[in-house]
Amino acid sequence: MSMIRSGDILETIGMITQENLDVRTVTMGISLLDCIDPDPKKACEKIYNKITTKAANLVKVVEGISTDYGIPIINKRISVTPIAMLLGACPDADPVDFARTLDAAGKAVGVNFVGGYSALVHKGFSAGDVRLIESIPRALAETDIVCSSVNIGSTKSGLNMDAIRMMGYMVKKSAELTADRQCIGAAKLVVFCNAPEDNPFMAGAFHGPGEPDCEIHVGVSGPGAVRAALAKLPKDASIDQVAELVKRTAFKITRLGQLVANLASQQLGVPAGIIDLSLAPTPAVGDSVANILEEMGLEQCGCCGTTACLALLNDAVKKGGVMASNHVGGLSGAFIPVSEDEGMIRAAETGSLTIEKLEAMTAVCSVGLDMIIIPGDTTPEVISGLIADEAAIGMVNSKTTAVRVIPAIGRKAGEILDFGGLLGYGPIMPLNTRSPEVFINRGGRLPAPMQSLKN
Amino acid sequence: MKAFVTVIGKDTVGVIARVSGLCAQLGINVEDVTQSVLQGMFAMIMLVDLSACTVTSAELHTAFDKLGDEMGMKINLTRQEVFDAMHTI
Numbered sequence: 001m002s003m004i005r006s007g008d009i010l011e012t013i014g015m016i017t018q019e020n021l022d023v024r025t026v027t028m029g030i031s032l033l034d035c036i037d038p039d040p041k042k043a044c045e046k047i048y049n050k051i052t053t054k055a056a057n058l059v060k061v062v063e064g065i066s067t068d069y070g071i072p073i074i075n076k077r078i079s080v081t082p083i084a085m086l087l088g089a090c091p092d093a094d095p096v097d098f099a100r101t102l103d104a105a106g107k108a109v110g111v112n113f114v115g116g117y118s119a120l121v122h123k124g125f126s127a128g129d130v131r132l133i134e135s136i137p138r139a140l141a142e143t144d145i146v147c148s149s150v151n152i153g154s155t156k157s158g159l160n161m162d163a164i165r166m167m168g169y170m171v172k173k174s175a176e177l178t179a180d181r182q183c184i185g186a187a188k189l190v191v192f193c194n195a196p197e198d199n200p201f202m203a204g205a206f207h208g209p210g211e212p213d214c215e216i217h218v219g220v221s222g223p224g225a226v227r228a229a230l231a232k233l234p235k236d237a238s239i240d241q242v243a244e245l246v247k248r249t250a251f252k253i254t255r256l257g258q259l260v261a262n263l264a265s266q267q268l269g270v271p272a273g274i275i276d277l278s279l280a281p282t283p284a285v286g287d288s289v290a291n292i293l294e295e296m297g298l299e300q301c302g303c304c305g306t307t308a309c310l311a312l313l314n315d316a317v318k319k320g321g322v323m324a325s326n327h328v329g330g331l332s333g334a335f336i337p338v339s340e341d342e343g344m345i346r347a348a349e350t351g352s353l354t355i356e357k358l359e360a361m362t363a364v365c366s367v368g369l370d371m372i373i374i375p376g377d378t379t380p381e382v383i384s385g386l387i388a389d390e391a392a393i394g395m396v397n398s399k400t401t402a403v404r405v406i407p408a409i410g411r412k413a414g415e416i417l418d419f420g421g422l423l424g425y426g427p428i429m430p431l432n433t434r435s436p437e438v439f440i441n442r443g444g445r446l447p448a449p450m451q452s453l454k455n
Numbered sequence: 456m457k458a459f460v461t462v463i464g465k466d467t468v469g470v471i472a473r474v475s476g477l478c479a480q481l482g483i484n485v486e487d488v489t490q491s492v493l494q495g496m497f498a499m500i501m502l503v504d505l506s507a508c509t510v511t512s513a514e515l516h517t518a519f520d521k522l523g524d525e526m527g528m529k530i531n532l533t534r535q536e537v538f539d540a541m542h543t544i
Contacts, residue, residue: 004459004535006489006500008542013461013531068512070458070533255540 012252015225020287021253022072023260024221024280026062027200029207029273030054030214032081032116040093043086044101051078051105051114054214054270059110061267065260073260074221074422078106079205080116088128095132099139099146106145115205117148120195123157123445133166137173140185147203153193153391155398159446164391167191168384168440172407175376179409182417186406187371191387193394193401198274199330204367204402215273216265219330220257220321221280223341224287225249226313230295242296243316250277250320258325274329277321278366279313281341283424289313289334290343290353301343302353310334311364331400333366339406339419339426340371348427355431363393368401373417373428376409383407385436388446396449456505457486457535460519464528466497474501474530477522482509502535 015021035046059076066073083098099117106114117139119129136148150167153159174185190204197208200217229249233241257275265272281289290301293309314333322328336358338344347353355372362368368390374383387403394401408417408428418425462474475485478501487502508515516532523530 004538004542006491006498009459009461009500009538010463010491010498012538012541013463013533016533017463017529017531064512067516068534069537070531071537252541256537259536259540 015222015228016070016072019222019224019228020282020284021222021225021256022074023218023257024278025075025077025200025219026058026073026260026264027077027079027205027217027219028055028058028214028270029079029198029211029217031207031211032086033209036086036089038089040090040097043090043093044097047086047098047101048105051080051102052108055109055111057268062264065263065267069259069263071256071260075112076110077200077202077205078109078111078114079200079207080114081207081209082116082118082120084119084128084132085209086128087132088126091127095135096139096142099135099143102146103143111145113145113147113202115147115149115202116207117146118150118206120151121160121163122151122154122193124160125163133163133170136170136189137177137185140174140188141177147188147205149190149192149195149204149206151192151195152387153395153446155194155395155451156448158448159193159388159391159395161388161440161446162443164384164387165440165443167387168380168382171383171405172378172380175407175409182419183406183409184419187404187419187423189404191403193391194399196330196400200276201278201280201331203404211273212271215271216261216268217273217276217330218257218261218264219276219278219280220253221278222249222253223279223281223289223292224284225253226279227286227288227292227295230292235297239312243312246313246316247320250317251324254321254324272326274327275321275325276330277318277325277328277332278330279317279334281335281337281344282422283340283342283345285342288341288343289336290341290347294343300350300352301347302357306357307360307364310336310361314365331366335367335370336361336365337371338429339373339417339424340422341424345424345426348429355429359389359393362390362401363397366400368394369403369405371423371426372405373408373426374405374431375413375428376407376411378407378431378433379435381435381437381440382431382433384440386431388440392446458503458505459533459535459538460501460503461531461533462499462523462528463496464526467526467528470497470499470526470528473522473526474499477518478503481515481518482507
């Protein structure tokens, strides 16, 4: 049958219909640098017009590709220039007006999320940065689809401890202002170290200043397909065979993403940016990164051996995906969000998975402490301490790390929060509550690490 | 514009006739047909040419979904480019 074997055809159909293989997101990155204006009203008008012009056909074109080609594409999103860069020009503006504009423009074109209510402060604050950061809780409470991120550190610049101190408060406040909505504000806020400028995934997507005017990024997915492939491998197959199978499956998944990127770029007349080679789980049964680790031979995710299995997975996904795509970028690797992954949720509920183990796992995964629900009475200083620890792992290891924790206001360890949809649900996980207050209140900049003499 | 139609489910009488009948009705030329058994389930694969198809892709999917429901089988229509991308280097 043509050049393709029927076994391959049925494998692909099985991946799509039974193993939740999909393209997770097509994200249009739009630069707003030409919308800077000292009059905030004019700036917001320019932003609205630019987004609704550039992305006018985004949803229609992507849905057309999905129907024409028979490829499930889940999300359509937009990332924009960090808003703090525009805010610097208008010192008297209410930053939240910019968030409302992004919300309205995103809704007008029908996308799921708009990312970029962001500031890059890894070395220090410029005009607009502090005002933007202080407005994040209100912006996330007063909008629906706007996502926010702040880059507080990098391998080359060290960690901005003043920003880390502020972000502990902002995470807590974002949860407090949305306490009547499952504290959803904090689920739309990511604190990064080494943030990539071309990430298509939310909540951390923004369009970096080095990017072109407009481009199309694609984030692939498919933990279910990798798990299903591993399930067919004998339990005594060597770990080399496990790595080989993950690479092969990642290659196929990524080629699907590259096909969608090419088609979307061509049909929208916008250059293709990057493919994010990520395994992004969903709360659907079987579509879980934790289940992949368990399929490799762990009784339950979180047990001893978890970090080693995740290191293999993260590396093999990249090796398989790199050859399948023209340009790789974004976060690329295995995501380990807790509330968005059915296997992680179960492991957290049974006590097999703890925040401390998750922190170790973030040293070898693609992002960091993600979608973790913590007790509502956690102090801002403890959250800042958690951010500092996570950022230190990213800084020293020259990788992206991030913190997206949701303080469950009014609730304690053992209870649950349920966000619904792709954000999922999860148990409140206990964390060490002893205070790092003196350390956090010191402020300043934690020096960048040595990049040689590595041992 | 080529695509593969896959029909998966419990084997019944007249699967090929009904699916190819619908193809003929919609101006779709069937170029090749193969059958196999996938994990105990019957699987038919048809290579079709959509260039003279008389309806939109959304209507096409609806028509195949409806036929699939009537036969108690799952019908998928996927463009050839998807398989080329995933299974050839």
